[in-house]
Amino acid sequence: MVAIGRMLSRTIITVNENEILKQLVLLCAAGLLVSLLMLICGLDLSPGF
Numbered sequence: 001m002v003a004i005g006r007m008l009s010r011t012i013i014t015v016n017e018n019e020i021l022k023q024l025v026l027l028c029a030a031g032l033l034v035s036l037l038m039l040i041c042g043l044d045l046s047p048g049f
Helices: 002-039
Strands: none
């Protein structure tokens, strides 16, 4: 019974760490996207550029 409890606690901790990592990666990607959009906001990207 103790072994099952330990296994479940390790599984829950691993899932939570992976989810936190995924959320941090998505937050960084969103920040980079917003930064890129702010950089090209005033640029004229027409063919005549």
